Amino acid sequence: MNKPFLSIRVKLVLLYSLTILLPVVIIAFVMPSYYIKIITAETEKLTNETLVGLTGNIQTYLDDLERVTISPYTNNEVMNSLKLKARSLRSPVDDYSKYKADYTLYHTLPNLLVNLRKDILGTLLVTIDGSVYYNDSSSQLTEVRTDYPYTESSWYQEAVKANGRVAFVTVHPQDYLKLSAVPDVFSVARLIKDPDSRQPLAVIMADADTVILDKIVRQFSFNVNSIVTITDKDHKLIYSNTSLSGQNPENLQDRQHSYVSVTREIPTSSWEITVWLSKAELASKVHWMKVTGAAFAVGGVLLTFFLFFAYSRTLLTPFKEMIGVMRQVQHGNMNKRVRVQGQDEVAQLGSVLNRMIDQLDELIINEFRTKLNLRDAEFRALQSQIHPHFLYNSLNALVSLNRKGERALLERSIVSLSGMLRYILTSQDSCTLEEEFSIIRKYGELMSLRFSDRLTMSIDLAPGLAHVRMPKLLLQPLVENAIIHGVEPCEHPCRVAVSAEAVPDGTGGEKIVIRIVDDGMGFNPSQLKDQRVGLNNVKERLALAFPDQHEFHLESRAGQGTSITITISANGKELP
Structure with missing residues (x-):
């Protein structure tokens, strides 16, 4: 599995991010958040x-209110009056006793409450027989x-349910x-x-204004900006120091x-509470830290980014030039060299690259010459195989004409053969299609x-x-095979067609x-003998x-x- 490629600039950016951006982000954002957390914890502690x-x-204050509710137990006259009220439900009570009981509850009970807190609005007493007595702490005759x-x-139901408890x-x-x-x-x-x-x-209730809270x-x-709320055991709002939307303080979470x-x-x-x-x-308590951190972050990032960009450009420009030179060399331009400036490591690398290109150029030239000489030798060796093979078949044809006594044809054949030999024995290893045809x-004549x-x-x-060049005598052995092995064994007239044309290759080129086609004897290609010199020679030379x-x-x-069909492609390039 190949590792992901990271350029030097990307690596420098990562290094810059780790050494500069990360500390700046920590100072500008993480530290204020950390101090906010500390301040919040300290504020929670102080608030608690x-x-x-x-x-x-x-x-x-609630204890004072609670003491108001137990005041009837401290006076026997009040308790006897309440008992009389309760007994009247079961048996008749004379009017004097009723009057005395009412008098006690109207006058004696309020005297018990006179020394209690003045901020208690009043007390309400509801006896078991349904009588109601109210004492207003402000001495107003409230009915x-x-x-x-x-x-x-x-x-009333809550008091009854408490069964004597507050x-x-x-x-x-x-x-x-x-x-x-x-x-x-x-x-x-x-x-x-x-x-x-x-x-x-009876049920006694002491009222207090929420203003006291x-x-x-x-x-x-x-x-x-803090909000103080007091809620009862059912989480219903009793008091708030500010106006809330709704009676549920949990709505604060939705604001x-x-x-x-x-x-x-x-x-x-x-x-x-x-x-x-x-x-x-x-968060406003560390707002100054955020502003200072943000200003430091922006200024530091801009400054360091400018310095980073300038230095990275100075550092990477020679490397880009080296890459460009190496690409030119890769495409065959061995004249490109790196401009060497200074004596630092980059300059030393450029000098080494120039020396390497010089050595590579010399090595390529020597290798090219060696391969060229080897290729010429192979061409001549393969071409030399054609000469005896061609002469053997041509001389057999002359012998046949001599045996038939056709001296005129024999003379014309010898003249044609001499012209062909003159062409074959020339020193050139290639020819044009026009010369080959x-x-x-x-040879056909x-x-x-x-x-x-x-x-x-x-x-x-x-x-x-006509101008396209190819190895000399590349097609002649194929025509010779068509005549010797295809036409000669046949007793009926045969035709040998040789053609060359240019067709599109589908990539914008040609x-x-x-094609070399005959209608002679033919053969089974699977039984083709390897010793057919002409056919193998053509394949090797191709x-x-x-x-x-x-x-x-x-x-x-x-x-x-x-x-036989031979297709020669230029791979999108123009043919010679």
Whole structure:
């Protein structure tokens, strides 16, 4: 599996990111977040300590309210009056006793409450027989409503359910009094029971204004944007120092700004005091650090990036030049050299590269000369194989004419043969298609004199291919094979056609298609003997002259003739 390629510039960028960008990001963003976390934790700790005092003050106030509800137990006259009220439900009571009981509840009970806290709004007493007595701490003669369903109200039910224990009643309207404006209050209620029989006698409730909670809360200092809420055991809102949307303080989590909550419970009432600390306010304490860090980050990144870009460009430019020179050398331009400046490692590398190109150029030239000489030797060796083979077949033809006594034809054949030998023995190893087709035409004339009407030659060369060069005597052995092995054994007239044409190669260039076709004896290609010198010689010379640019295709059927197709492709390049 190949490893992913990373350029030097990419590696430098990664190094720059690790050494410069990462510390800058940590200083500009991570450190402020870390300090915000520390400040938040410290603020939560201080707020929790403050809540200890706040909870104690509210607990003290609730204890005072609770003491109001147990005041009837401290006076025998009040307790006897409540017992009389309860007994009247079971048996008749004289009017004097009723009057005395009412007098006690109207006058004696309020005297018990006169020394209690002045910020308690009042106490409401509902006896078991349905009588209602209200004592207003402000000494106002406030009347109670006679049409109010006291025993069905939630606070009454909570007191009865507590069965003598204190019941802390959440915020509710003071609608059981005849007031022009009905305020919201919170209360402490208790069921008064007979100490002897444990039978219920009355329900007493002490009312307090929520303003007292605000006074207690404001005695303590919290963050400016902090929200303080007090909720009952059912998480219903009793008090908030700011206006909230809805009565559920959990809605704070859905607001635009998020909060951190610090909660403490008031033990006896199970109420909870929660301080909601604004994260935005906490974050503002390190705003200066963020601004300074961001300014440092931007300035540092711009400065270091400029220095990095300038240095990397200075460092990488010589490497790019070396890569360009090596690509030029790869494409065969051995004259390119690297400009060497200075004496540093890069300059030394450029000098070494130049020396390597010089040595490589010399090595290539020597190798090319060696291969060229070797190739010429192979060409001459293969071509020398054609000479005796051609002479053998031509002399046999002359012998045949001599035996037939055809001296005129024999003379013409000797003249043609001498012209062909003169061409073959020239020192050149290549020729044009026009010259090759000319020698084929002369050889055809020589063979036509021998076979007379039994041989017909057809030679067709496209005019545009006359200048194309190829190895000398490349096609003549194939024509010779067609005549000797295809035509000579036949008793019927035969035809040998030689053609060359240019066709498109599908890549924008052209390829040469040469065909040698006869309708002679034919043979089975699978039984072709390897010792056929002419055919093997042509294949080897094609491989040397046109490596990876040629195709040789032979088709033959016994009794039907033979077809040889040679295709020479330039691989998209213009043919010579």
